Amino acid sequence: MADNIENKGYVDPRPPVIGPGYTFESLTSKIADVVFMRRFQKGWLFGLGIAFLLALVLFNSIAYLVLKGVGIWGNNVPVGWAFDIINFVWWIGIGHAGTLISAILLLLRQSWRNSINRFAEAMTLFAVACAGLYPALHTGRPWVDYWLFPYPNTMGMWPNFRSPLMWDVFAVSTYATVSAIFWFIGLIPDFGTMRDTAKQPWQRRIFGILSMGWRGDARHWHRYESAYLLLAGLSTPLVLSVHSIVSFDFSVGIIPGWHATIFPPYFVAGAVYAGFAMVLTIGIPVRKFYNLEDFITLRHIRNMCKVMLATGLIVGYGYLMELFFAWYSGNTYEQFMMKNRMFGPYGYMYWLLILCNILVPQLLWVKKFRENLLVIFIVSMFINVGMWLERFVIIVMSLHRDFLPSSWRMYSPTVFDFSMFFGTIGLFLTLMFLFLRFVPIIPMFEMKVMLPQAKVEEDEKAAEKEKGTLGGAVPQFGD
């Protein structure tokens, strides 16, 4: 899917990757002005207000949790893991799309990732922050969480490295750190631009410190591109490994419905699915309210829909395979687990899941729907909900009825389960709103690379820049 059009007779029917008519200057202003405007927009303040209220609900829930203990949640025996781990996996899954867009699409030379990668990566960071709250707080005695880390201690003990729960500790912390590094490195040149554009001295100082004196030296750019490509190359297996390790939390367990080798690819595909849905959920309003339709074009929206459709089908295949395993194994417990999922007391959740994750997104096969922003927004909300339901189905439905009928119990969430969940959504949105206002949403330098005037003409004859050339031969960043 390279954007090279050498034959001038061919007009690319796809929508352009960047709207026409931009110069380096106008592009820079459009993005930087959002950060430098003097007033706060009413819509932004309103949105931030609501998000922050929810974040306050989160802080209250956390305080009450630490004070009173995990008993305030609905977790019981046998359902030892419920909303806490469902939400943890949900948030981590959402984070993976950001890294996929930043890293994997870069390696695959898909230049359309250039505009959406920064806010997708920011989404990753905030999602991982929300996710990380749960393993830290669900431990029952969160004040001794530091025992999870291998430090020399007076108890003469070390953590059990053979457990996926420990692998999780390392995987999620590495993922958070590397994502932050990748995001920040991507920001350095733009902080330089902000420093040079800032009018107030205090703004210049802050951006000056953040940009570390970046001046756009060609040698620096060369090393920068190397480092960026290498970081992308590192982040790709990292994404795959992190969600595989999260899936091991379940697949290493022995209860029916958990002990399946399909989990790593199934979870990773599901994470990408959920993540792209969240990118669209956030991206569609953002591009409208900040007038970024020329940078986040219909091409982006269509491509993201296609990725969602593809990963949705992989997830659907996963569901089908679980059915197959249950039947083909001939194992009573597997077969009961499957019947229980479909027709047991939580059976409605399973069918809701099939509706949200499998049926509704098939609308995206229709080209008209792939270009209708309202439809896409609604479909992506369905997928967000569906992916949450998937984790519910996997976790709660397998736990509440496993091998021995005498251990079977029903699970019901409490108000604090919900308050903490919506609270993390509030925290996530608060951080997103702050990001949208104070950091350039779209990488200016990566967008400039895509402008037709950025191409270095190798021929000595003057090139005629046809204004109509859609996505004309542009140098790929990372080539």
Next chain:
Amino acid sequence: MARFETPTEVVRAARATHEAGYRKVNAYSPFPIEELSEAIGFHKDHVSKTVLLGGLTGAAAGFALQYFTSVIDYPINVGGRPLFSLPSFVPIIFETGILLAAFGAALGMIIMNNLPQPYHPVFNVPSFKRASRDAFFICIKSNDPKFDQAGTRNFLLGLGAKEVTDVEA
């Protein structure tokens, strides 16, 4: 220092500068231009080496940590698994490897670029503000053997520069 308006001009000028024998040349652009760094004679960067170094160190550290804690210092029998259960050590070895490799990439790039460097003489040129927006610059350092105040200035003007300024050190 000479200012240019388009990438094509600056790359052509950089190549001409290199051919004229100037070696202590810097070029500036608001976005990476691959041909530009090659034109001024910069070919090999060493970031990949720091990444490899970081990755190997991280992996070794992860392995050493788990080996020491699980085999030597706190050998407990977990589900009958062998003490040196390498397959179960692999995820953490992988993660620590990636972590230190990422540090290698980021820190390597930053340090090799001599950053943070908040002050540099080129910032004193007023039009250099545009280096991060829409202008391209070539700067020939005065300690270049072929540097000559008037001669170099004329040379740069001859390359099609829109503006040539002297940079105060």
